[in-house]
Amino acid sequence: MELNGTVTEENLKRTFALDSRTVTQYQLFAERARSEGFEFIARIYEEFAQHQLGLSRQVYGRFLGQIKSLQENLRYSMLSEANSLERFLEYEKKALEEGFNEVAVFYREARVVLELHRKQFEELYNHVLNGTLYKRDTVEIWQCLNCGYLHEGKEAPFVCPVDNYPQGWYKPLCPEL
Ligand SMILES: [Fe+2]
Numbered sequence: 001m002e003l004n005g006t007v008t009e010e011n012l013k014r015t016f017a018l019d020s021r022t023v024t025q026y027q028l029f030a031e032r033a034r035s036e037g038f039e040f041i042a043r044i045y046e047e048f049a050q051h052q053l054g055l056s057r058q059v060y061g062r063f064l065g066q067i068k069s070l071q072e073n074l075r076y077s078m079l080s081e082a083n084s085l086e087r088f089l090e091y092e093k094k095a096l097e098e099g100f101n102e103v104a105v106f107y108r109e110a111r112v113v114l115e116l117h118r119k120q121f122e123e124l125y126n127h128v129l130n131g132t133l134y135k136r137d138t139v140e141i142w143q144c145l146n147c148g149y150l151h152e153g154k155e156a157p158f159v160c161p162v163d164n165y166p167q168g169w170y171k172p173l174c175p176e177l
Contacts, residue, residue, distance in 0.1 A: 003063070016059045023052045074125040081118035085111055134167055141173040 003009045030045035061067035068076070092107035127133040134142075134156040142156040143149070146169050149162045156170035 012063050019052050019056045023049045071128045078121035081114050085114050142170045145169045
């Protein structure tokens with residue numbers, strides 16, 4: 001059955017938006033419970049946040065089909081950060097206009113973070129697209145995220161010589177990433 005344009009599609013999108021918000025709220029409420037000394041309640045919030053995430057996985061991935069390939073997700077994330085950048089600029093201007101200087105400063109500084117995210121997603125997307133994620137023209141330093149082993153070369157090791165972890169555990173220690 002075609003989901004496109006149905007009320008059920010709208011309900012699924014609404015469910016995803018609300019459940020995503022609940023995940024964040026529960027994580028923040030867990031922090032608060034922990035800071036007040038209620039570790040047991042903090043863990044309940046964290047457990048329920050995990051459950052909400054599990055529900056979102058079904059809604060966003062299985063029904064709405066929005067969890068795509070690595071390459072598509074990177075492209076989406078890059079564009080999403082760019083959209084947020086534009087929004088934050090508008091929000092900053094509005095906050096200034098309305099005299100909320102602290103809020104304006106928040107949006108200005110947060111834009112620096114979003115731009116870093118956008119740039120990193122763009123780099124990663126281009127590397128995945130061009131097949132250069134682990135294969136460069138110049139010598140790089142690669143680090144294994146599991147054991148910290150450093151490898152110097154144009155390519156990351158296929159398998160880590162220290163712990164046998166696969167290549168996907170390597171990250172390039174270049175300025176952009
Ligand atoms: Fe390793």
